[in-house]
Amino acid sequence: MKIDDHLLVADYVSQRQTPNKGNSFDPKYLIFHFTAGRGCQSSVDWLCSPQAKASAHLVVGRDGSITQLAPFNIVAWHAGKSCWNGLTGMNQYSVGIEMDNAGKLTKVGSKYRTWFQAEIAEDDVIQAKHKNESDMGFWHAYTDIQIQRANDLASLLVETYQLKDILGHEDIAPGRKNDPGPAFPLTNIHSGAFGRSDDTDDDYKVTVEGLNIRKGPGVEFDPVAPPLSLGTEILLLETKDRWSKVDVKGPNDIEGWVSNKFITSI
Ligand SMILES: [Zn+2]
Structure with missing residues (x-):
């Protein structure tokens, strides 16, 4: 994968422009999210509809396909009310990547259900404690190819835009947001993109x-x-x-x- 004129290029990438975007800018951070949606296509459709008043630069599907909704040098509306390191309104400073993932699950008997009542197979469930919560919970697992794409995107974006940090929505809007959650290997992705000392x-x-x-x-x-x-x-x-x-x-x-x-x- 590569970036050409602020657009991602690879055979698994497609482009679709969202109307939900702002001014041109110079990104300094990368923010990961989960869609908490029913699927990649429905999330892309929603983030491209004017009534959503929300968007992201990329949506990464569970099969590793990527849809770009806005060039990386144009503000997308993914962060909402947020702050980090003295900055507020993180849309003005960050690239946003949405990962297709149902988010936090509820266990009903022996079954795991999404907030929209879909059943998730046990193999796709991770039991873990969110860093901003006190109790263990059940979370929809990310697929291996999604995590590989997240790693590749983080390295490429950090190198191309000299990004300062990679964060989760849960870091910049704690209490209000819990994505991408404990099933997402943010620490590993951060180490991969910024390199290790040894x-x-x-x-x-x-x-x-x-x-x-x-x-x-x-x-x-x-x-x-x-x-x-x-x-x-x-x-x-x-x-x-x-x-x-x-x-x-x-x-x-x-x-x-x-x-x-x-x-x-x-
Ligand atoms: Zn989010």
Whole structure:
């Protein structure tokens, strides 16, 4: 993927202009969101309808397809009332990316439901504590290709526009917004885009509350111990595409596999 005249270019990118946009500007931040919507097409349609009075620069579908609704040098309306680092009204300073994801789920019996009463398969559910909330909750998982696109977009946008930081809507509008939520690996994406001081370091930590540690590299393997808490320090023993074998630091001799989405290099 590349950026040509403030437009994203790749064979999985399509362009559709939204009327919901403002002046030209020089972006300094990247803000991630979830759509909390019924699907990519309905979210794109909504963000392109004048009555929405809302938009984003990009919408990333669960299949990895991307729709661009406004050039990166034109203000889009994704942040609303928001502030960060002394700045207010973050639309004027940021590129906004919406990820197609239903958001927070409710468990009814053994089923997981979205706010619009769609059922989500258990494999697509992550149990985690939001950093701005006190209790564990259920969240719609992002797909692997969505996370890969988010990583690639973050690196490309940081490099192209010399962005200062990558944030979630929940960071700039806490209390009012909870997206992109704990299922989104924002810490990893941040490290990937801004680089690490020592790539060969094997010291990692857990970036989510309640990370399952399993007998093998997959959700089909049973846990070997209670879930790891946020910030637990681990030593990387072996890494595969999506899973890593780790040794939990501390007095208990716990070794097992964790998802790469929820660990980051220290
Ligand atoms: Zn948002």
